[in-house]
Amino acid sequence: xxxxxxxxxxxxxxxxxxxxxxxxxxxxxxxxxxxxxxxxxxxxxxxxxxxxxxxxxxxxxxxxxxxxxxxxxxxxxxxxxxxxxxxxxxxxxxxxxxxxxxxxxxxxxxxxxxxxxxxxxxxxxxxxxxxxxxxxxxxxxxxxxxxxxxxxxxxxxxxxxxxxxxxxxxxxxxxxxxxxxxxxxxxxxxxxxxxxxxxxxxxxxxxxxxxxxxxxxxxxxxxxxxxxxxxxxxxxxxxxxxxxxxxxxxxxxxxxxxxxxxxxxxxxxxxxxxxxxxxxxxxxxxxxxxxxxxxxxxxxxxxxxxxxxxxxxxxxxxxxxxxxxxxxxxxxxxxxxxxxxxxxxxxxxxxxxxxxxxxxxxxxxxxxxxxxxxxxxxxxxxxxxxxxxxxxxxxxxxxxxxxxxxxxxxxxxxxxxxxxxxxxxxxxxxxxxx
Ligand code: ACO
Numbered sequence: 001x002x003x004x005x006x007x008x009x010x011x012x013x014x015x016x017x018x019x020x021x022x023x024x025x026x027x028x029x030x031x032x033x034x035x036x037x038x039x040x041x042x043x044x045x046x047x048x049x050x051x052x053x054x055x056x057x058x059x060x061x062x063x064x065x066x067x068x069x070x071x072x073x074x075x076x077x078x079x080x081x082x083x084x085x086x087x088x089x090x091x092x093x094x095x096x097x098x099x100x101x102x103x104x105x106x107x108x109x110x111x112x113x114x115x116x117x118x119x120x121x122x123x124x125x126x127x128x129x130x131x132x133x134x135x136x137x138x139x140x141x142x143x144x145x146x147x148x149x150x151x152x153x154x155x156x157x158x159x160x161x162x163x164x165x166x167x168x169x170x171x172x173x174x175x176x177x178x179x180x181x182x183x184x185x186x187x188x189x190x191x192x193x194x195x196x197x198x199x200x201x202x203x204x205x206x207x208x209x210x211x212x213x214x215x216x217x218x219x220x221x222x223x224x225x226x227x228x229x230x231x232x233x234x235x236x237x238x239x240x241x242x243x244x245x246x247x248x249x250x251x252x253x254x255x256x257x258x259x260x261x262x263x264x265x266x267x268x269x270x271x272x273x274x275x276x277x278x279x280x281x282x283x284x285x286x287x288x289x290x291x292x293x294x295x296x297x298x299x300x301x302x303x304x305x306x307x308x309x310x311x312x313x314x315x316x317x318x319x320x321x322x323x324x325x326x327x328x329x330x331x332x333x334x335x336x337x338x339x340x341x342x343x344x345x346x347x348x349x350x351x352x353x354x355x356x357x358x359x360x361x362x363x364x365x366x367x368x369x370x371x372x373x374x375x376x377x378x379x380x381x382x383x384x385x386x387x388x389x390x391x392x393x394x395x396x397x398x399x400x401x402x403x404x405x406x407x408x409x410x411x412x413x414x415x416x417x418x419x420x421x422x423x424x425x426x427x428x429x430x431x432x433x434x
Contacts, residue, residue, distance in 0.1 A: 087103060089110070137178055172203060178385075197219050281349070346374060
């Protein structure tokens with residue numbers, strides 16, 4: 001990398017030090033402060049990584065002010081309109097959209113990894129039936145490292161590729177198994193003559209007594225949800241995967257860490273929290289109660305947030321939320337649910353918030369999770385499975401980012417430092433003198 005300039009830091013009694021500045025292909029430049037500690041004995045302090053780039057990446061670019069999202073340079077709107085999820089996976093993993101032959105080969109390779117070891121069923125049985133699917137998934141994904149030993153050499157590109165394909169292929173099977181387990185229904189095995197998304201819907205909704213015929217509009221809607229959630233640069237769960245993977249652990253363990261991180265309500269858990277919020281408002285009187293609800297959100301002491309609103313990077317409408325709102329219309333129309341009260345409520349709440357000074361000043365707009373819950377609910381997916389669906393879709397982003405990290409010659413174990421403000425050395429007293 002060639003430096004495009006220098007940044008000077010003045011500190012102490014007029015001392016100064018220069019750092020190289022690097023530019024990416026687009027987006028903010030970075031000041032390379034890797035030598036700061038060695039030269040000054042000081043660390044930088046940036047909890048929450050508000051101003052810290054943790055890596056170089058070629059995968060996903062977000063312009064938060066413009067509300068733009070690109071996977072490998074392609075706008076998300078074009079991918080959502082012209083590609084399916086597996087083409088998007090190929091793009092994220094290998095850097096290019098596949099041509100017909102490459103696509104057929106990729107689909108074939110993914111499809112022939114969809115089955116999971118039969119032992120997984122016994123592992124699942126250890127969970128309570130009412131366990132949250134994300135608790136189950138964290139366990140199942142981590143457990144994959146105990147089943148697929150034959151390709152765990154992270155320094156072997158072929159092994160890494162097989163692990164990536166296994167993760168993308170088996171996630172739908174595992175997510176559907178966690179759902180069937182919660183219902184007490186038999187698992188439905190994958191069917192390789194169906195598309196990736198139709199197969200997933202069948203594993204979720206068929207039973208041994210009744211076949212499930214995937215509806216094309218609904219399959220396309222879920223496929224689009226997968227595309228929109230496939231990657232989002234260095235978000236919390238992706239950074240977790242990178243940090244976990246930086247120790248050299250196997251990819252299944254690293255992705256399990258990503259699943260655990262995604263579960264939180266400030267991240268992937270927001271779609272579940274958002275739908276619960278809409279249902280609560282509806283139960284308390286619906287549109288008539290919006291004023292009261294928004295007043296609570298604005299009260300700094302209430303601890304209530306408008307779920308599905310706000311984003312660390314987007315300070316404009318999240319482009320995924322726009323596409324998700326479109327998909328919401330399509331799905332509700334296809335199902336004859338145009339007058340769905342939750343959709344009406346969410347549109348009304350969005351309007352109130354977008355016109356309110358509190359949200360305008362803070363640049364709070366709907367994010368991808370605002371409408372995704374309504375779409376998923378209409379597809380028949382229960383609220384507790386929403387984040388599991390998100391983790392299925394994000395797996396490709398996590399594994400592509402992990403691959404990029406492992407192949408980066410600059411890759412090192414991630415090891416942040418701290419500003420220590422606890423006790424300095426003290427002496428242990430015997431227990432009766434404390
Ligand atoms: N409702 C009400 N106020 C909000 C919201 C919200 N959803 N989001 C941010 N704010 C306010 C904060 O109170 C703060 O106000 P203040 O300046 O008066 O203190 C200001 O906006 C900045 O908020 P921060 O929490 O500092 O913003 P941050 O970038 O750290 O957080 C986050 C981003 C976590 C997404 C936040 O907006 C949030 O909690 N949103 C709701 C949860 C959600 O929808 N998460 C999904 C994110 S997208 C994804 O993960 C797929």
